[in-house]
Amino acid sequence: MVAVIETNSLTKTYGSLVAVNKLNLKVEKNTIHGFLGPNGAGKSTTIKVLIGLLKADSGSAKILGQEIGWDRPETRAHVGYMPELPKLPKHLKGTELLDIYGRMYGMTEAERAKQVPELLDVVGLGDRGTDLIGQYSKGMQQRLGLAQALLNAPELVILDEPSLGLDPVGMVEVRDLMKKLAKQGTTIFLSSHLLHEVQQVCTQVTIINRGVEVTSGSLEEISSRVEGPLKIEVEVNNLSKPILEKLEALPFVDNVSRSGKKLLIELTTRDDVRSEVSQAITNAGGVVVAMNLKGESLEDVFIDLLGTREKES
Ligand SMILES: Nc1ncnc2c1ncn2[C@@H]1O[C@H](COP(=O)(O)OP(=O)(O)O)[C@@H](O)[C@H]1O
Numbered sequence: 001m002v003a004v005i006e007t008n009s010l011t012k013t014y015g016s017l018v019a020v021n022k023l024n025l026k027v028e029k030n031t032i033h034g035f036l037g038p039n040g041a042g043k044s045t046t047i048k049v050l051i052g053l054l055k056a057d058s059g060s061a062k063i064l065g066q067e068i069g070w071d072r073p074e075t076r077a078h079v080g081y082m083p084e085l086p087k088l089p090k091h092l093k094g095t096e097l098l099d100i101y102g103r104m105y106g107m108t109e110a111e112r113a114k115q116v117p118e119l120l121d122v123v124g125l126g127d128r129g130t131d132l133i134g135q136y137s138k139g140m141q142q143r144l145g146l147a148q149a150l151l152n153a154p155e156l157v158i159l160d161e162p163s164l165g166l167d168p169v170g171m172v173e174v175r176d177l178m179k180k181l182a183k184q185g186t187t188i189f190l191s192s193h194l195l196h197e198v199q200q201v202c203t204q205v206t207i208i209n210r211g212v213e214v215t216s217g218s219l220e221e222i223s224s225r226v227e228g229p230l231k232i233e234v235e236v237n238n239l240s241k242p243i244l245e246k247l248e249a250l251p252f253v254d255n256v257s258r259s260g261k262k263l264l265i266e267l268t269t270r271d272d273v274r275s276e277v278s279q280a281i282t283n284a285g286g287v288v289v290a291m292n293l294k295g296e297s298l299e300d301v302f303i304d305l306l307g308t309r310e311k312e313s
């Protein structure tokens with residue numbers, strides 16, 4: 001596996017605040033890697049250090065195999081970056097802004113003339129390129145920021161909270177775009193404070209909280225790491241006390257709670273014991289109307305991991 005981003009004990013402080021604390025981040029080539037953490041976790045700071053906007057206090061980092069920390073125009077040409085809520089000059093038109101960036105990347109006039117309209121199309125601004133940025137909505141500005149990050153067909157695209165300011169439709173479009181880019185071989189590193197966003201688009205995740213890495217791995221790996229027992233939610237007609245007693249007596253049942261026609265059965269196992277539960281209810285004279293198995297979602301895992309960190313500090 002080739003790492004396109006690799007940090008080693010990377011640390012960045014603001015005065016007495018340690019915003020990024022001995023971070024060992026590894027982003028592999030051809031992945032969509034989510035950098036997940038609550039607001040203030042240190043995501044933007046890490047990204048700014050990676051792209052050279054801030055200087056680390058200690059530790060080191062490599063991007064595309066090159067040490068960061070000094071000017072590397074040849075690396076920079078292969079990395080696209082979209083800042084958190086990009087602030088774009090309002091007096092320029094969308095096409096003008098992209099053209100200026102294109103010139104900065106050393107693209108020829110012919111390349112710019114071809115790529116600028118193409119990219120505007122890709123981000124859904126095809127018909128608004130000649131409008132002033134000042135007339136763009138937040139979401140449109142975010143998309144233009146994305147187009148700017150994609151100029152010059154970078155190998156690695158770093159997006160800081162790409163869905164901030166986007167409406168739900170815009171979020172779906174940006175997500176699809178990320179998947180399309182990944183298919184074409186672009187590595188995408190995106191930060192987010194939204195678990196569901198990361199879940200929907202990323203294959204790999206690093207969770208950070210208070211500057212410290214909490215966990216890292218594939219979505220499945222992270223989910224399976226927290227192996228809580230399963231729960232069964234069941235709706236029963238003719239619900240009676242004997243049914244409850246029968247269920248409570250089952251060896252793999254930890255607790256049963258009732259709310260109206262519904263029972264929540266907490267198990268001591270992760271085995272699927274729905275048929276045994278159903279049998280027990282039927283034997284005691286109940287009729288199962290609906291049943292479903294509930295495992296811990298990554299949402300629970302996320303909250304759990306952050307909670308653990310909270311207690312430790
Ligand atoms: N320029 C700055 N000066 C001082 N503190 C900062 C500055 N930027 C960020 N911070 C602090 O550093 C921590 C990490 O911030 P940030 O990297 O922006 O987190 P995230 O992007 O995960 O929300 C926060 O506590 C934040 O208040």
Ligand SMILES: [Mg+2]
Binds near residue numbers: 040044084160161
């Ligand atoms: Mg941020």
